[in-house]
Amino acid sequence: MRGGSVAVVGGSIAGSAFAGAAARLGAERVVVLERTPGRLEDRGLGLCTQNERFTELVGAGHLAPDTRRHRLAVRRWVTRGRAGEGDGPYGCGRPLWTQPFPFHSHHWAVLWQALRERTPETVEYRLGSTVTAVGGDRDGAWTEESDGTRTGYDLVIGADGYRSVVRAAICPEAVPEYAGYVCWRGSYDAALLAGLPGGAGAWPEDECATVCYPGGxxxxxxxxxxxxxxxxxxxxxxxxxxxxxxxxxxxxxxxxALSDEQLDGMREFAEKQLPPYWAGVIALTPPERTLLQPLYDLAAPYRTAGRLLIGGDAATIVRPHNTSGAVKALQDAHSFEQAGRRLDDGSWAPVLAAYDRERTPAGRELVELGRILGRAQVTTAPDWSGMDGSAMDAWWQEQLADGGASGGAGFGGHALGRTDRG
Structure with missing residues (x-):
């Protein structure tokens, strides 16, 4: 019967959202098992939500209207100046295109905290709990932790990311595939921009800058x-x-975790490939705020088995080009919760079936769009020196058309109501 106990493996954004959904659906006990022993506030850096998607998530109750965020309005694409041109004022590069960009940007930890604050108080978070195996059948599920403790539950939800233990139990054939390139990431206090030529004023606060170079x-x-x-x-x-x-x-x-030599190599590469201002922006990043993330693709062929379910990055790994990662995780939890409300017959089985039916194809679409954007913008990018505004606009529209964006799986994620089917 519906109710009983639910374990959520992983306590980040997807895990918190699923935990809240399970509690609201009437689970008597919801336990979040998070392997990190301390607070999660330093995990992650920046992410974005498209304005309409954010409004939908607020309307659905997943986020508060006053969730702290930074408003972005335009995305300016630039590249190094052609031979003899130079790199423009303050070394910011040659403009390629200015694109409308109706997005909010977030700090991972601030968004996560906003989710935690809306999670029912009955949800139990257990930090430092490393789940090493899960299993189950039509009648129940279990988790096993690193100390050998095995605990039974009525439902186990995997929100445990790239290397998901729960995914390995549901569909072991689903293995992340390396995309062939990486992303370096960093963050730091914006006050440090004052030390660059032109200072912070060379880069408007409502602007997302995309600096293109051959191959990235x-x-x-x-x-x-x-x-x-x-x-x-x-x-x-x-x-x-x-x-x-x-x-x-x-x-x-x-x-x-990166050595001085590894970081120096990245900075030298930036100085060689980027206009001076943007190479300087990267060089300001402290070593302890710089990380490296190899990129992968994964679309699980199915998301449930017996009383096991996966969501978030455990189910789909989408390249960051989509700008849809947080939205994807919250929509997974929303779909699960909505299925539970529609199919209120007292059992978990039809809820899991409806969730699988709705979110598996949506995940495949997002993964495919990420591959299309990655090829167009990185691995088979155009010769930026020959691009102008009209060429950039046509190039962008071609990417969205190839990704089936008109069908709803567009840049920034699809509309929330699109997957609210019975």
Whole structure:
């Protein structure tokens, strides 16, 4: 019967959203098992939500209207000046295109905290709980932790990311596929921009900058800081695989884990490829705020088995080009909750079936769009030196058309109501 106990493996954005959904659906006990022993506030950097998607999530009750965020309005694409042209005022590069960009930017931890505050108080968070195995059948499920403790539940939800233990139990054939390039990431106090030529004024606060070079790009925007009223610079640098990086499975190098030599190599590459201002923006990043994330693709062929379910990055790994990661996770939890409200017959089985039916194809669409954007913007990018505004606009529209954006799986994620089917 519906109710009983639910375990959520993973306590980040997707995990918190699913935990809240399970509690609101009437589970008598909801336990979040998060392997990180301390607070999660330092995890992650910046992310964005498209304005309409944010409004939908507020209307659905997942986010508060006053969730702290930074408003963006335009996305300015630039590249290095042609031979003899120079790189324009303050070394900001040659403008390619100015694109409308109706997005909010967020600090991961601020958004996560906003979700936690809306999670019912009955949800139990257990930090430092590493789940090493899960299993179950039509009648129940269980988790096993690193100390050997096995606990039974009525439902186990996997929100445990790239290397999901729950996904391995549901569909072991679903393995993340390396995209062939990486993204370096960093963030720091925006006050440091004052030390650059032109200072912070060379880069308007409502602007997302995309700096293109042969074989990659850097996306930069401001986000709220952890302290109310503070602002951070956030950047994502899509780049070739470093010579020293040898992958034998999904991995990442967190903030503070990179050597001076590795960081110097990234900065030297930025100085060689980017206009001077933007290379300077990256160079301001402290080593302890710089990380490396190899990029992967994954669309699980199905999301449920027996009393097991996966969502968020455990179910779909989408390249950041889509700007839809947080929206995707919250929409997964929303779909699960809506299915439970529509199918109120007292059992979990039809809820899981409806969720799988709705979110599996939506995830495939997002993954495919991310691949299309990655090819167009990184691996088979155009010769930026020959691009202007009209060529950029046509190039962008072609990407969205190839990705089936008119069908709803567009840049920034699809509309929330699109998957509210019975």
């Amino acid at each position: 790009q850097v996306v930069l925007y401001r986000i709220p800081g952890l302290a109310p009223g503070s602002t951070l610079v956030n950047w994502v640098f899509y780049a070739p695989t470093p010579d020293w990086l040898h992958l034998d499975g999904p991995t990442a190098f967190g903030a503070g």
